[in-house]
Amino acid sequence: MSRRSLKVLVVVCLSILVSVGHLSVGVAGEPAQPAGFKHAGIIKARTQYKHRLTFGKGQTLALVDDGCTLSKPEWSKSDGDQPKVLVTYDSVDGDDDPKHEGRGYHGSTIGIPSSVNYGGKWGVAYNNQVAVIRALECCHCKLSDGATVAAALQWIIDHHQEYRITTVNLAPVDDKAHGSPVATAIDARLTELREIGIWVSAPAGNHNFKDGISWPACQPDCFAIGAVRQGKDEVYLDRRVAQTISFRLSGCRRHKRSTRINCLGKVQ
Numbered sequence: 001m002s003r004r005s006l007k008v009l010v011v012v013c014l015s016i017l018v019s020v021g022h023l024s025v026g027v028a029g030e031p032a033q034p035a036g037f038k039h040a041g042i043i044k045a046r047t048q049y050k051h052r053l054t055f056g057k058g059q060t061l062a063l064v065d066d067g068c069t070l071s072k073p074e075w076s077k078s079d080g081d082q083p084k085v086l087v088t089y090d091s092v093d094g095d096d097d098p099k100h101e102g103r104g105y106h107g108s109t110i111g112i113p114s115s116v117n118y119g120g121k122w123g124v125a126y127n128n129q130v131a132v133i134r135a136l137e138c139c140h141c142k143l144s145d146g147a148t149v150a151a152a153l154q155w156i157i158d159h160h161q162e163y164r165i166t167t168v169n170l171a172p173v174d175d176k177a178h179g180s181p182v183a184t185a186i187d188a189r190l191t192e193l194r195e196i197g198i199w200v201s202a203p204a205g206n207h208n209f210k211d212g213i214s215w216p217a218c219q220p221d222c223f224a225i226g227a228v229r230q231g232k233d234e235v236y237l238d239r240r241v242a243q244t245i246s247f248r249l250s251g252c253r254r255h256k257r258s259t260r261i262n263c264l265g266k267v268q
Helices: 003-017 034-040 042-048 143-163 187-195
Strands: 060-065 085-090 129-134 165-170 199-203 223-225 246-248 259-263
Touching: 034 042, 060 143, 085 143, 129 143, 143 165, 143 187, 187 199
Parallel strands: 060 129, 060 165, 085 129, 165 199, 199 223, 223 259, 246 259
Antiparallel strands: none
16 A cells, blocks of 8 residues: 555544534535545545534644645645645744755645645545645654654644644654654654644554554654555554554544554444
8 A cells, every 4th residue: 555545544533633613515525535535434424514514614734744845736726715825834944935855755745635625626624724844854754853843843832823723744754663652852742732632643654564653653642543455444554463443433542642543434
């Protein structure tokens, strides 16, 4: 399974953060990823609860990755009533220009399944806005990138109320099988983000490890998102078998403060 497939399933877990409200939905857009959304139960939920959910309206998702090409129409344009990109920041350079530099490439696409509202395509929370944050050179990272990732998380802590940030997609992976947490500068920030009620998740990795998951997903106070094969409830990609947790949209069971989730994508 590709990293793209993993991103589809990360969206399943992010979808529990769509706030409850009263929103009348008109003509429906097409799912950004039809097969994955159907498997996850997103299409069914969208139809069943369309008059109760805001689909992200009034919320901002912080995309913490290796930069973004903001000129892409998915980000520079929106079919909604507000700009899709609300704010930008680069914690590597300390400015507000998150363009890709060096080996960066990934951050231009990670927000599409969760947030796109363009060309008749809808992500899970298509009414939300995004904060695009460049926190490192490349999403395939090293532990030494913890300093700039921590700076990005601190920026979110400092500005979450101003920009209504409720969710953080922490995209980096170090492609290692960590069986336990690895102390870095991000840990205190992750704890503070959980204490103020902001969801932070990171991909477990895509090497089919069975004895560990990537950093930063292995850290306490970060939800580690695994995946299943397309169209099947078969756990796949990186996991630590002894601590694997099954998750369904009706709820999740947490293992203390460090949470591993496999998105099985089935409403029960």
